[in-house]
Amino acid sequence: MAVRDVLAKMKDTITIDRDVPLEYEVSKILAENQTTPVIFKNLAGMRAAGNIWSTRERISGALDITKEQLIPKMLEAMANPSEPKVAKEGAFMDDVRTEFDLTKLPIPKYFPGDQGRYITSAVAVAEYEGKRNLSFHRMKLHDERSFALRLVPRHLYTMWKNAQAQGKELPVAFCMGVCPPVLLAAAISTDYGTDEMRIANSLRERTKGSGLEVAKLNNGLMVPAASEIVFEGRITSRMVDEGPFMDITGTYDSVRKAPIFEVDRLYMRKDPLFHLLLPGGYEHYMLMGLPREPIIYRTVNQVVPKVHGVRLTEGGCCWLHGVVSITKNKEGDGINAAMAAFSGHPSMKKVTIVDEDIDIFDDRDVEWAEATRFQASRSLMVVNNAAGSSLDPSSEGTTSKVAIDATKPFGAKGFDRAKLA
Known part of the structure; x- marks a missing residue:
């Protein structure tokens, strides 16, 4: 599976025909079109492409x-x-x-x-x-x-x-x-x-x-x-x-x-395609963060039998913040899942645990769970002086980790969204 063949089949691409300077201009074009593959037909005499993944x-x-x-x-x-x-x-x-x-x-x-x-x-x-x-x-x-x-x-x-x-x-x-x-x-x-x-x-x-x-x-x-x-x-x-x-x-x-x-x-290769990866861009997020999600899934699955999904969020650079969807068997499963998630990805400093009815790929849905199912007095855990990510500019050798249990209280009623008839 050659990347050039996959790229050729993509329909939502942008092609840049003009010569583009190597300093900063490449970054500007990629940053303005983060969700769309960009093909440069002549970048220092070669073909190049970014935002592919x-x-x-x-x-x-x-x-x-x-x-x-x-x-x-x-x-x-x-x-x-x-x-x-x-x-x-x-x-x-x-x-x-x-x-x-x-x-x-x-x-x-x-x-x-x-x-x-x-x-x-x-x-x-x-x-x-x-x-x-x-x-x-x-x-x-x-x-x-x-x-x-x-x-x-x-x-x-x-x-x-x-x-x-x-x-x-x-x-x-x-x-x-x-x-x-x-x-x-x-x-x-x-x-x-x-x-x-x-x-x-x-x-x-x-x-x-x-x-x-x-x-x-x-x-x-x-x-x-x-x-x-x-x-x-x-x-x-x-x-x-x-x-x-x-x-x-x-x-x-x-x-x-x-x-x-x-x-x-x-x-x-003949007429090679030079892969451009914008630092701090969405493609960087995906290729660095997404492969950590199965590790988090595996560690959480060791303490909570039903794990429905894991996502490192774009707002957290797909590195520092995450969301995990579970089904609780008992009270306390949410915090246990959070501690396991931190173990699976030690660079993460904030994790939100939600129920299976929450779409972890929708930030509004996750925030709705925090707004309606979470109380800091009983569902917030803060761990201080923990090892974190060297990429976090707010970290000073150690970091504070925050776990938000935004799951419904086990067995409680009144937390489900009303559905249209």
Whole structure:
């Protein structure tokens, strides 16, 4: 499932024929059309597109399922990972270069306060000591042959540190223009050693009816065969300052030390499509937040048998605020569900628990539940001095977490909405 083929079938697209400057103008166009895919026909001499996966409906539509089926299908894929098929070669092998200039690519500077030009949509593929990992990491263009990587202390960081401890550089590839199963799997929280590529393959099998194909790079890594662009190289021990950068909350992330990713080979499809991911935009929300929802669902389901849905809300940047729909078996289930939700997504600082008759995708419906079924004196829980998200500018090392139990009192009457005859 190549992204160019899916995009070609989308009817609600906007095409920009004129030349567009890489600094800020790309961001303005994407920000003005957040729910609509935008195709740039000539961005620094290449085709580019953004806002491709900026709605749940578009992601689920590409998988031939409804948005309500996303969490169940992702949970099934996580529980039943399967090995992708190895293709003879990848579509990205149309053009393979060892001599190139990365500064010539259509890499934008999105916001005035950003340190420089960034790739934000690429999925990293790495393998070390028999463990494979897929993950997202922003890539700051450093020079003609390298990027500075923002590595958080998770799986790719662990692989890199293990390689460094043995005096080695970590082979890695960054893939652009990959399909939704790969994008979603790369952002799922898993145990170290869990292979997200196998989750992506299972998700594609369970939605599209056929699995994912991978192809081997020169360094031996297997990457999605339908990728548009692949950067093959090594994460080195060389460190530079990275940041500031405008992140998912719409505020600037701080400056940190970051390792240099040296690119050895550049692979591209014929007439490649460069995927633009607007930082802090709806597509960023979907690809970062949506894959956390099945984890929240799973942890809440351990304490409340009937969980109907989970949503990280756009108003909370699909990261800091969430809503969970349950059926209560007893009083107290609402607060128990909230505590489990915080465990499933520690970055979340506010969660609202609602009954199954509330549409969690409708903010008005959720607020109606808070207005008519919630009393702070008995249904509010505040946890202070908890670990939260480093992306929250109001956090000072720790955060306060708020749980709102907006469910009906168990067994009580008078809380249901009147229905038309």
